Amino acid sequence: xxxxxxxxxxxxxxxxxxxxxxxxxxxxxxxxxxxxxxxxxxxxxxxxxxxxxxxxxxxxxxxxxxxxxxxxxxxxxxxxxxxxxxxxxxxxxxxxxxxxxxxxxxxxxxxxxxxxxxxxxxxxxxxxxxxxxxxxxxxxxxxxxxxxxxxxxxxxxxxxxxxxxxxxxxxxxxxxxxxxxxxxxxxxxxxxxxxxxxxxxxxxxxxxxxxxxxxxxxxxxxxxxxxxxxxxxxxxxxxxxxxxxxxxxxxxxxxxxxxxxxxxxxxxxxxxxxxxxxxxxxxxxxxxxxxxxxxxxxxxxxxxxxxxxxxxxxxxxxxxxxxxxxxxxxxxxxxxxxxxxxxxxxxxxxxxxxxxxxxxxxxxxxxxxxxxxxxxxxxxxxxxxxxxxxxxxxxxxxxxxxxxxxxxxxxxxxxxxxxxxxxxxxxxxxxxxxxxxxxxxxxxxxxxxxxxxxxxxxxxxxxxxxxxxxxxxxxxxxxxxxxxxxxxxxxxxxxxxxxxxxxxxxxxxxxxxxxxxxxxxxxxxxxxxxxxxxxxxxxxxxxxxxxxxxxxxxxxxxxxxxxxxxxxxxxxxxxxxxxxxxxxxxxxxxxxxxxxxxxxxxxxxxxxxxxxxxxxxxxxxxxxxxxxxxxxxxxxxxxxxxxxxxxxxxxxxxxxxxxxxxxxxxxxxx
Numbered sequence: 001x002x003x004x005x006x007x008x009x010x011x012x013x014x015x016x017x018x019x020x021x022x023x024x025x026x027x028x029x030x031x032x033x034x035x036x037x038x039x040x041x042x043x044x045x046x047x048x049x050x051x052x053x054x055x056x057x058x059x060x061x062x063x064x065x066x067x068x069x070x071x072x073x074x075x076x077x078x079x080x081x082x083x084x085x086x087x088x089x090x091x092x093x094x095x096x097x098x099x100x101x102x103x104x105x106x107x108x109x110x111x112x113x114x115x116x117x118x119x120x121x122x123x124x125x126x127x128x129x130x131x132x133x134x135x136x137x138x139x140x141x142x143x144x145x146x147x148x149x150x151x152x153x154x155x156x157x158x159x160x161x162x163x164x165x166x167x168x169x170x171x172x173x174x175x176x177x178x179x180x181x182x183x184x185x186x187x188x189x190x191x192x193x194x195x196x197x198x199x200x201x202x203x204x205x206x207x208x209x210x211x212x213x214x215x216x217x218x219x220x221x222x223x224x225x226x227x228x229x230x231x232x233x234x235x236x237x238x239x240x241x242x243x244x245x246x247x248x249x250x251x252x253x254x255x256x257x258x259x260x261x262x263x264x265x266x267x268x269x270x271x272x273x274x275x276x277x278x279x280x281x282x283x284x285x286x287x288x289x290x291x292x293x294x295x296x297x298x299x300x301x302x303x304x305x306x307x308x309x310x311x312x313x314x315x316x317x318x319x320x321x322x323x324x325x326x327x328x329x330x331x332x333x334x335x336x337x338x339x340x341x342x343x344x345x346x347x348x349x350x351x352x353x354x355x356x357x358x359x360x361x362x363x364x365x366x367x368x369x370x371x372x373x374x375x376x377x378x379x380x381x382x383x384x385x386x387x388x389x390x391x392x393x394x395x396x397x398x399x400x401x402x403x404x405x406x407x408x409x410x411x412x413x414x415x416x417x418x419x420x421x422x423x424x425x426x427x428x429x430x431x432x433x434x435x436x437x438x439x440x441x442x443x444x445x446x447x448x449x450x451x452x453x454x455x456x457x458x459x460x461x462x463x464x465x466x467x468x469x470x471x472x473x474x475x476x477x478x479x480x481x482x483x484x485x486x487x488x489x490x491x492x493x494x495x496x497x498x499x500x501x502x503x504x505x506x507x508x509x510x511x512x513x514x515x516x517x518x519x520x521x522x523x524x525x526x527x528x529x530x531x532x533x534x535x536x537x538x539x540x541x542x543x544x545x546x547x548x549x550x551x552x553x554x555x556x557x558x559x560x561x562x563x564x565x566x567x568x569x570x571x572x573x574x575x576x577x578x579x580x581x582x583x584x585x586x587x588x589x590x591x592x593x594x595x596x597x598x599x600x601x602x603x604x605x606x607x608x609x610x611x612x613x614x615x616x617x618x619x620x621x622x623x624x625x626x627x628x629x630x631x632x633x634x635x636x637x638x639x640x641x642x643x644x645x646x647x648x649x650x651x652x653x654x655x656x657x658x659x660x661x662x663x664x665x666x667x668x669x670x
Contacts (some may be wrong), residue, residue, distance in 0.1 A: 155212060
């Protein structure tokens with residue numbers, strides 16, 4: 001049994017007390033993190049605390065410090081400082097109430113014909129938030145040709161959660177339905193609409209969304225259809241329009257130079273069944289509801305609190321509404337106004353003013369990759385053919401460290417402070433225009449560079465506290481937000497070993513995902529299909545069977561663990577892939593250590609433990625255990641580290657100790 005009964009779930013509030021005598025040799029997570037765990041005061045407003053959580057607020061605090069730095073003076077700084085003023089000048093923001101929304105609502109209401117609706121959808125000025133039936137989303141690569149770009153066209157988000165909500169009515173549908181109705185009744189009511197008018201608007205919206213759900217075919221296409229029809233050029237796409245003015249809309253929004261599209265073509269074919277004068281009012285209702293749901297965070301305090309209240313989960317309806325702190329609120333504003341790329345550029349200007357820190361980090365990542373290469377070559381259970389494929393994938397991996405390859409430019413953002421008649425909603429409209437203008441320009445280039453890290457990609461924001469691996473680009477990202485973790489825990493005094501423990505291990509974790517059950521379906525270019533449209537399987541079937549066998553052994557080991565008395569066992573099958581990645585990250589750093597004289601293993605292992613130190617509620621721990629694909633945090637320390645001789649020898653761990661695991665029972669995959 002893991003830990004031989006000596007491990008406690010040290011993630012739980014109060015499970016570890018200051019007076020407890022816990023040996024490192026028996027329960028490393030509890031003993032190594034004792035000072036961190038016992039220094040946390042339980043906060044009724046927080047169901048989880050610890051470095052990995054608190055560092056988010058640390059980074060967000062750096063946002064505000066950056067904006068207060070008077071030496072940073074450019075268009076981005078001016079724009080984001082104005083956004084900060086619009087966010088936090090509550091007397092003026094509250095005085096405006098929901099009025100900033102009125103002109104956008106009235107503009108939709110004034111649409112008098114289908115031709116004017118087409119004009120509205122195509123106008124970036126009138127329709128900055130990209131409301132419509134099929135709109136530009138992002139630029140990516142074609143599936144089998146990773147050097148050719150394609151514009152992804154997206155259907156609107158479903159207000160009730162997903163298309164199944166319109167086909168089968170459930171309790172979850174009812175909950176979302178009540179939430180949408182309540183918010184629209186609240187906001188439109190404040191704009192002077194009667195309850196009957198609002199309910200009619202909601203009915204019209206749901207009619208449009210039901211039509212969209214019925215005709216949504218995005219999950220049924222075969223491989224051949226994806227390559228031949230879903231991916232289309234203008235000429236081929238014209239065959240699916242049936243009169244729908246898609247190109248008129250796209251070209252008016254600046255996408256006239258694009259000739260490659262990814263679109264649910266059967267949905268596109270269906271649009272003219274609904275796009276008519278007969279359904280004009282319903283289509284306007286649909287635009288209004290989607291506008292309201294997009295901008296609630298950007299109105300006054302009263303509306304903000306209403307949105308937050310309605311977004312409490314169904315099971316938390318009796319919970320007290322938690323007031324967001326200013327840092328979190330500002331992040332919401334940056335995301336919802338599309339100004340985060342500007343903030344990222346400013347953050348890098350302040351905290352990475354030159355390339356020295358980045359170069360040092362790139363050298364460490366290069367060393368990590370080299371260690372991984374050695375590690376793979378020494379794996380006895382891997383065949384030579386698979387080893388060559390793994391090394392080839394490593395050699396072709398795009399490595400992105402901290403700084404994206406371009407800088408944000410918000411010099412053309414028309415953003416005004418309150419004294420000039422501005423408001424937060426208009427500022428967000430300006431941010432959306434900047435973002436879409438960038439993608440319109442990007443879409444004109446028929447070539448796609450998978451090595452390019454675009455600062456306008458909000459999902460890849462460098463100030464997120466994260467590292468991640470992208471399968472369809474074979475790209476690894478270590479973000480500035482993640483490197484801040486060492487600054488938060490250790491300040492400027494972090495040693496290499498401490499940095500490696502809390503930062504580089506997760507870098508190795510993400511690299512490992514390139515070779516797990518999912519990553520092995522993509523080749524060194526990020527393709528799932530080759531030029532012949534055949535699925536790519538680069539791992540030898542015998543090696544795959546051995547990998548599955550080792551993964552199964554790991555799953556079984558986790559399934560022996562019962563973190564909380566009288567509650568269930570860990571579901572090892574669920575967490576095995578993430579545990580495998582943890583092992584890959586730790587092992588890669590241990591290989592780095594072999595080439596570093598006087599490497600301090602104690603600092604490294606403690607740094608790794610500190611990364612996963614949390615305090616949480618029993619309720620949340622049980623939820624994580626039943627839903628999360630990651631192991632519980634204390635198990636990410638104890639189970640992972642006990643696999644390695646370097647750990648056992650550092651602390652003289654042997655038979656009889658809770659952290660000891662006999663060699664024949666070890667389950668490390670890599």
